[in-house]
Amino acid sequence: MSEENVSEIARKLEVLKLRFKEKAAKDISRLQQAAEQFRVGRFGPNDVVAAYHSLHRLAGSAGTFGYTVLGEEARALEVLLKPLAEINGELAPAQVQRVVDLAFVSRVASLVDSLSLDPVASQRTGAALLPVTVEAATDAVALVVHSDPEQAQNLVQGLELHGFFPVAVPSLKRAVEHGLADVSVLVVKDAKMLSEGSVLESVADTPPIVCVGAGDSFDERYALAECGVDGFLCEPVDVPLLADTMERLITEREESGSGRVMIVDDDPELLEHYGLVLEQGGLKVWRVNNPADILGALSEFRPDIVLMDVQMGTFRGPDLARLLRFEPEWLGLPIIYLSSENDREYQTDALAKGGDDFLVKPVSDAFLLRAVSVRCYRARQLDKLVSRDSLTGLLKHSVARSEINKEYVRCQRRGEQAVVAMLDLDHFKHVNDRYGHRTGDLVIKGLANLLRHQLRKSDVIGRYGGEEFVVALPNCSLIDASRVLQSVCEHMAGIGFQSDGQEFHVTLSVGIVPLQNYLTSDDAIDAADQALYRRKQAGRNGVTVGEEAPITERTQV
């Protein structure tokens, strides 16, 4: 198993532990209240059995999450309560009070102390783990900080359906204690942000923050903006809108400072210097010392921009740029010249030959980094505009098709298997007719975000048309694909969309086929479309596997 997978599993386990901890704290406080009532002889017919079950659950689960002491103590208390729970018929107060005495109540109360003991770190290391066959999707951890536990729970449940990995924590302080390094986004009640926001000052790199609250006056919003909040939504929270805001902030964060630059310079020392400056600024750099290597390097690295010296031995930058433009693939690639040439005439001439911009030497390191970062970001935005669907941020029809074809070729070459899926929202026209296009768009975005979360980074996801989507899952068996997409269907059906106070649900139909079993990738897409059509006829809401494909076929990874 790769180290990445091990750390991914460890991280998920941490999140589950944290979630268990929050839940157990509530269970314990409920148990404590119940025990105090029992001690004074107050209980309903099922209260004792309920308390017994609650202790039994803690005894069985606490150890799994590393809270061994808690589990053992809960087990001891469970054993004490068991004889009462097994009595059929009414319990006399005296019977209960004999077991639930002051000592019992205080033992229940101190369960919460063993919860604050840090869970024992698992002694096992990655080497002991078995290989992972299915790469995990990248879940975005969201911490929900809300003063009202019920609202927090609602948000957690809502966001889960959108493919986030939400955890409710009672305060920002606790969120900081948990560590924010692996957290993708914070969702915070506005009042909490204003009163506790200062604890975030000690954190070097905070995730994006979205506030929810009732206050929508200018002053209140300004105060939140001053705290560094990135987004705000009015309560009651429209969860799909919240999920979309979170999604946007996460993507923006991921993309800033993640540019790819190719530097072409015949001076090895300058090349190394520029490279280091940009790498330290967080950019990915590919250095080309010999201009003749440029075409191969481009195909391999696929930079956002190229930074090029104007005069490199016998080679001239502008001619090299012109040569690049021979290839349609590189027509849109921004080329920036680094030059000590100050002559405007010369600059214009160079630009006319296929360059995009000039940085005049000498440049300071800081200026170089900023200038290059900004251009990378811009180049990426433009590229997105061309290749991405503006509503969903997914690949456009033609780009998705060509990506799937690339995957097809890869499958043929390496003898791997992949799955292609067509997805279509059920009765989507009704949604548009009944709730309007704005709401319809939100539904489409909802599905897009869900796909982004539930699928892997390496999966191809495209918006094929209106409410139709196409997905390719490389290195994936039909069974796995069917399972993953079934789960997408279930999540989608669970999302409550809102329009004018009305809640409604939208389901999804999917058709899947094995990509490599067809003569061309377009044939596979057509076959997936036919499977989708059959799904629609068979009652929608679910996954249908193309008939040509025997379901028994399976990956042996």
Add this chain to the structure above:
Amino acid sequence: MRMAGVTEMEMETRLERIMLVEDEEDIRAVAELALEAVGGFTLTTCASGQKALEALADFKPQLIVLDVMMPGMDGPTTLKAIREHPDFIDTPAIFMTAKVQPEEVNGYLSQGAVAVIPKPFDPMALSDKIRDIWSNLEPEQRSE
């Protein structure tokens, strides 16, 4: 990792599809991590015995893991209902329970389980444990 055992393993039927019946959400989530991400199995989790009965025919588990104490249908009752389905008369079943007195274990085994896994379990070791149980079964119990 187990290169030496490869030939031997290939001759046996591989365990792939496991059904887990467990009412507690936390445990379902950690078991998913333990059996899917760590163990590489294909897992279906069911929140109740009723749900398990509904999912049975579609998923065709090779092995069923049941929590003993669940509201409504408990583990043993669920297993009994599963056994009424002709395709799953012999499907190996494992009980998970926080009670592991020896006489209780025997009680569960006599109800048709092949093993009992005590709770709490170590999420990192659960897959190994299940693989061990699987490899100790009679060959005819290990269905495709």
